[in-house]
Amino acid sequence: MAYHPDTQAFYVPLLVSCERTTFGPGPELVEGGGGVGISRRAHLMHPERPDGVGEFVAIDVDGNVLWRHRTRTAIDSAALTTGGGLVVVGDWDRNLYVHDARSGEILFRTRMPSSVSGFPITYAVEGRQYLAIPVGTDPSLWSGISGQLTPEKQRPAGGHGIFVFTVADEVE
Numbered sequence: 001m002a003y004h005p006d007t008q009a010f011y012v013p014l015l016v017s018c019e020r021t022t023f024g025p026g027p028e029l030v031e032g033g034g035g036v037g038i039s040r041r042a043h044l045m046h047p048e049r050p051d052g053v054g055e056f057v058a059i060d061v062d063g064n065v066l067w068r069h070r071t072r073t074a075i076d077s078a079a080l081t082t083g084g085g086l087v088v089v090g091d092w093d094r095n096l097y098v099h100d101a102r103s104g105e106i107l108f109r110t111r112m113p114s115s116v117s118g119f120p121i122t123y124a125v126e127g128r129q130y131l132a133i134p135v136g137t138d139p140s141l142w143s144g145i146s147g148q149l150t151p152e153k154q155r156p157a158g159g160h161g162i163f164v165f166t167v168a169d170e171v172e
Helices: 138-141 145-149
Strands: 002-004 008-017 017-023 037-043 054-060 065-071 088-089 095-100 106-111 121-123 128-135 161-166
Touching: 008 088, 017 065, 037 145, 088 128
Parallel strands: none
Antiparallel strands: 002 008, 008 054, 017 037, 054 065, 088 095, 095 106, 121 128, 128 161
C-alpha cells in the first residue's frame, strides 16, 4: 500500500479470493518447531470476482473508491507513488503497470521476464529519475493460489532480477 499526499489517496494492491482451510491434528509441536497444523487448503474464486483475483484500488481518506484496476492474476508487488503523480504496481502474470494517480489511467504497461513482486523504488541521479523494479517469485506460489485459480497461466521461466527504467520528464 502507498499514500500520495497530493491526491490524499491510498493505493492498495489486493488479492481477491476465498479460502477454505481444514485444520486437523498434526505432529506434536516442539519448541521452536513452528507450524500451524493446516492439513488441507483450497483456494476459491470470490463470488463477486469470478474472472480474476487481482485488484489495484485507489481509496481516498474518507474511504471512497476513486478507481480500480482489475487483473486476472494477483497484484503481487508493493505499490509506489511518485511526486510526479504516478503509481507503480505489478502482477504475477509479469505485467508492470504505471498508472496516473488521479484517474487510474494506465500510462505504461510492459511484460517482464518474471512475476513483478517485491518493492519498486524510485531515485534520481544528476537530475534524471529512475524506477527500479524487482522481478521473480517463489515457484511454490504457483502451485497454490495461481495454480488453483488461474490454471491457464504458467509459472514464468524467467529468474530473479532488477530492472531499471528512466522516467520521462513529461508523460505524453
